[in-house]
Amino acid sequence: MENTEFKELKKQLLSTKKNGYDRPLDQAAMEAYCDGYKAFLDAGKTERLCAAEVIRLAEERGYRPYTRGMALSAGDKVYLSNRGKAVLLACIGERSLAEGAQIAAAHIDSPRLDLKPNPLYEDAELAYFKTHYYGGIRKYQWVTIPLELHGVVALRDGTAVQVNIGGDSGDPRLVITDLLPHLGAEQAKKPLATAIPAETLNLLLGSRPIGGEEDSGRVKLAVMKLLNGKYGITEDDFASAELEAVPAVNACDIGLDRSMIGAYGHDDRVCAYAALRALLDLERTPARTAVCVLADKEEIGSDGVTGMQSA
Structure with missing residues (x-):
């Protein structure tokens, strides 16, 4: 096998890790996303504050509180606050829930x-x-x-x-x-x-x-x-x-090239923010209902009335 053919086959079939900066990216969009994430961290240093910030951002995008039994249609955006310490959000999809839903979950409590x-x-x-x-x-x-x-x-x-x-x-x-x-x-x-x-x-x-x-x-x-x-x-x-x-410190850029973020609460609010933005940035009604679950108490076993093991 020729060397060029070998390299091409290797490229097609084997996994190769790349530095993120070596992939196509929109630098301005990436920086804007990171600015939003840093603001999210600063506003939500506890699970209560984080839940309040999630609700504020959701209401800005048209989400409204869900009450048991309310009628829902495709395109509706609702959220449910569990004692102000955990939040569930949903963008109702075009298909029935019997066909499944797309769920992203993370926790918003930190040590x-x-x-x-x-x-x-x-x-x-x-x-x-x-x-x-x-x-x-x-x-x-x-x-x-x-x-x-x-x-x-x-x-x-x-x-x-x-x-x-x-x-x-x-x-x-x-x-x-x-x-x-x-x-x-x-x-x-x-x-x-x-x-x-x-x-x-x-x-x-x-x-x-x-x-x-x-x-x-x-x-x-x-x-x-x-x-x-x-x-x-x-x-x-x-x-x-x-x-x-x-x-008592706010999120900041780390490194002379500002390529990293230093802050309290990365675990797991980095995932919580990504899951939240996935819903908030939807430009059209999804085929399946999109759900975001942001829970409390993960750091101590997900117990309690606001943890993932609750009803």
């Missing part, structure tokens, strides 16, 4: 730090929130970086208060402290997985006291006063709160 039910405490005249990690985290990555807090607090009167600390421009940020290098000699001898114990991942909240020198818990009370002034909550309300700490 993070959750507040414990009674998180607020004071130690050495510093106030902290106790946390418990959600999903698989590399604990050493969460110390000494700016963090923001998002979530919901259910008050005694039944109203839900949205909490956002550190997410807006000019907001203060939170942090988890670590040992200075010259004080961390023993820590440095430990394996990576155990050098930062999980019980030390506590959020530093403040150091400015109120009251007199003889009073106790002055910094804790000062922090609680600030939270009450902004959100109307008391310490007892933390028992009915769902608050999550996430990195």
Whole structure:
């Protein structure tokens, strides 16, 4: 077999991997898609925020809430929000569902730090929130970086208060402290997985006291006063709160050639955004109903009422 014939046969029959830039591409369209993805990441740093952003984008494209029993026709665009933490979207196709549907699924939760039910405490005249990690985290990555807090607090009167600390421009940020290098000699001898114990991942909240020198818990009370002034909550309300700490950084371009994206929450929002855009960018009614499932709780086994194992 001639060498040229061999190369041609190899090209036709065998799989060959190519750098994406070696394939035909629309550079402007690719950059626009990535800009949209970065905005999606910045707006949805928790599963609640991500679900809200999905709904906002869907409604801009004509999607409307689905209610059980409502009549649907080909071309209708509907969505269903599951407790504000998971979203299902569908563009109704021309064919009956008996002929099948096209479904894309991804999850919108990411590893993070959750507040414990009674998180607020004071130690050495510093106030902290106790946390418990959600999903698989590399604990050493969460110390000494700016963090923001998002979530919901259910008050005694039944109203839900949205909490956002550190997410807006000019907001203060939170942090988890670590040992200075010259004080961390023993820590440095430990394996990576155990050098930062999980019980030390506590959020530093403040150091400015109120009251007199003889009073106790002055910094804790000062922090609680600030939270009450902004959100109307008391310490007892933390028992009915769902608050999550996430990195206080926005998506950015990585590399001198800007060929990569650095951000919190790539897993699995990179897939969630692609699945969502597949529906939102449909230019005509699909033959089969197109469905996008964006679920919660994947990081801890997909359990719970908003996970993929729920009804």
